[in-house]
Amino acid sequence: MSKNLIFLLLTFLLLGCEEEVVDVNFPQKVKPVVIGFLEENAEIIQVHVSRSFPYLNASQPPSDARELVDTGALVLLYSEPQVVDTLIFDPLNLLYQSAPGTLNLTAGRTYKLQVIQPSGKVIEGLTTLPAKNKITTKAELSYSENKVEVKIDIKDELPGDNFYVVSVLLIDSTNLGQLVYLKDPLTNGLVTDEFFKTGKKINFINEFAFGEFVPNKAVIIVKEVDKVYYQYHKQVFESNMDLDFLFLSEANVMFNSFNNALGAFGSVSNSTSLEINF
């Protein structure tokens, strides 16, 4: 903490500012955690299965996440009534994942994820891959020494709330993958169709030192996601901020798509990409 901040707090201390530990009996719970996302045409799918840990009046959480990972679960993917795949635990990534090339997920279809824990507890979640939707993307780029600005206007054909994740990659002349991944500072790249209905464009403005990296083209990737994907990721990013900026944040009650577990089961479907040369 800076000395000046300490001084400011000291001035309040003169008015009696002090801290003391409060003994509270606020019940702590350990819950299963399941996180998985499907993507149309994906090579593999991955599912994270673990458990939460007591936070208050408890020791610091394990520094190694492996201690919390549930390695003995049975993880099944259904396209009702059939099992589409049985996911195998990968100890390297600490994730359950499908064998490469075994899946053929279809847009518009509903899939069920079933996790059976060694204790016998069953956790189930459903997701529907976003239906076929024609996405048209227009983009404008402006680039200066320390700043890149991207304005994207997305149009689609389906009515209702449609959700997207937008990624902007900047690539230099070597094309060796020196990527700069731009995110909308408000939503971390997550947008909803509501933005477009108002006739406004999404702006990505990032200001940073490029150093020796000089991009010569930008690739804009727009993917349509389901509402679960949108809500879960949006709240994860917000809760990241919550931990970092205590002065300016509100506690997040996290979105969960399971009734009896933390986490989410969502999906990604249509995608479009656009390449613009500087």
Add this chain to the structure above:
Amino acid sequence: MNRLHFSYKKVALINLFMLLFFIGNAQQSILQQQITIKFKKVTVADALLRLKQERGLNLSYSNDQIQYRVITVDFKNETVEKVLRYLLGKQYVITVLGEQILIYPDKHAKYTFSGWLRDAATKEYLIGAIVTIPTQNAGTVTNHEGYFTFTLPSDTFTVNVNYIGYKSRSVFVNLLFPITQTIELQSNAVLNEFVLSELEGFKQKSPGLSQLLLETREVEKLPVLLGEKDAVRYFQLMPGIQKGNEGDNSLYVRGGNHDQNLVLLDDAVLYNTSHATGLFSLFTGSEIKRAELSKGAFSAKYGGRASSVLDVSLKDGNKTSHSGEVTAGLISSKLSVEGPLLKNKVSYLFSARRTYIDYLLKPFAPLDAEESSFYFYDVNMKVSADVGKNGKLSLSTYIGGDKYGVNDESDGVSLSWGNRMISIKYTKLINPKLFFSTSVTSTKYYNQFGLLFSNNAGPQKNEVKSSITDYSYKADLEYLGIKHHVLKTGLQITHHNLRPQALALVNSLVNQNPPRYEANALEGGWYIEDIFEWNQRLKVISGLRISYFGNSDYHYINPEPRITAQYSLPHQFQIAASSSIMNQYLNSIRVATYLLPVDVWLPVTQNNKPLTTFQNSISIKKVKNKYEFALEGYYKYTNNAYMASEGLLNLRNNNADLNSLLNVLLSNGTASAWGIECLLRKTTGRFNGWISYTYSRVWMNYDNLNAGRNFPARFDRPHDIGINMSYQITKKWISNVTWVYGTGTPISLPVGGYYNYVYDPITGQLVFNSTTRDYEGKNEFRMIAYHRIDFSVQYHSKLFKGASIVEFGAFNAYNRRNAWVYSITTVEGINRLTKTTFLPLIPSLSWTYKF
């Protein structure tokens, strides 16, 4: 004989008819006689005298029955009747008897008795004074300009005038023509000589607990905090009005958020009323003439906020002599002076306050600190003038703010906020039944919170900045000419300029001055209101306000009806009920976690609809002798309730899209609030005070929050108690004790934590992200209850030609460690809940000298 006798009768009758015919003709001839005469700046009495002397008219009248009026008029070949009617008006009977023209007041006519009430010494107009005429069973209170009016049959009667802190006065009136009179009251050094029966009548005139008044003299009895009195704290001791958590001096009224209160200072809006992270308010008392807080179906002339109106009027200033007071306290001093600029015509008021804790702390500041500040200040100025006949013009300004921080080149923290306002107001009594007032105001509220630090990339600064600037015009008409009714109408137009910005990251590598988002909007309102007093028992106030808010992109027009009915029952009981619909178009965000008084005001938009409240209340009240008891229940439902979204308050302006910016606001919620308020009060006597208790609940619901379940609002604090007791020990010693209690503020605590993963849309991989706290429900845990006791003792004495008041006391006398914030910190490897306390026992000593 009989025939002859008949013949005499017939002749006499004919003669009588002839006589009447001639008399009638004579009347006609005198009154129809044409004259030419000029009057230049003469009184009516002088004009009549000239008619007698110069035109030979035989006028018969009593001089003391002729209304004083100065006229300038030129009559050319006009009839005598027309000239007399012009001079006298319709309230006089004009008849001819023989050669005489008789003039006398029409006893069957009704006349207006109106007037102004003011302080005899300072000529300050007195608002809310009680004027009663017992023989006519009539009574009223003076309006915002100290004006009152009655329409009564021609008669003689006694008018009683009462005002708290002033000697009662009776005035004899012979109402033979319309009278407008200025009545002056002598200030009374003894506070409790207020006539009880009149007080009873007054208390019964205000409905339930929906309207609360604070007069200057009541402020003087309040206990001090660090030598400072606080008008806002007075209202927080009343039922239905809660203070925030420790360090938050905002008002929370009947389940409304802190931004739902309209605070007016001489017609100008103040957007923030707190000093020193909520320890003090802007209103200290000595410069205040009157403060009125309305929390039910408040008058239709007010709009723009959903929960309450706090209307504060500054004193006009002493019009006859210079006076003032100086207060020196432990951390601040204050000067207040007033006096005439032009005797009996133009007056001024100036008051200024500044804390000097920054000077006291300077020796302890870090050696390399380039700048350190820790102070707040207020400056009030007002000039008032009587302009023309029955006209008043005033100019008021307020400048105040807080500045805290310490900085050097690469490290620092700063926090500042403040208000500036100017108000020009003109009022005019157009005729005894028509009152006009208009004002032009401008107000600005700004705030800034900055955190300067260094890392590998060089100096970094996180900054929150926000401001709102208003320019406003308003005009009001008050018509008192219809029996049993007072009609009011008016309009208001305000231009808002809002510059919200939160968390702009500024460093040496990026833009030093990030673009600031700016929104402009017009807010307007037109209203009509009728105050109907059918008799001394039934009073109905009904009003309709049509409100507007919009700009080139969107427009909102909403009706806001409101009605209050009150009925006086036998044995001094009164029942009242009210119902209202209010809209609010500006909302402010304040993040719950640390409760800094840094508000970011935002307008409604196409997507963020106006907040609307529907409120019903019912009350019963009894005022008997020295005691007042009131019980009131309310239910309030809010549509489009606003709150800050979860996570980081992020209003970065590199996305110049209002809808994107307003993602930080959740507007699709509802709030249901209900409560029971209770007040028992002893108003007079050496021992006086009150006990107030409120039980209230506020539940909020948002589709996207808390899994769609109801949760208690941050300001849901069911039990709220305020006790104030004042005892005049001797003529020189006065003591005061206050105790407050409030249920603890609800906060969210985690039931656990977990490691989360996110899906990378480019690689298609699940990627470890961070640790997340598992908050199972919103606001499910309560901080410890808030309570404290304050006391003060005043010693009054005479010193030189003035008065001295030495006051000592203590804030939080039993040193209750109330919680400011709760946070989770690691103590010896264990995550523990820690409570940060703020205000311990604070003794105070101040000295005030009035001259």
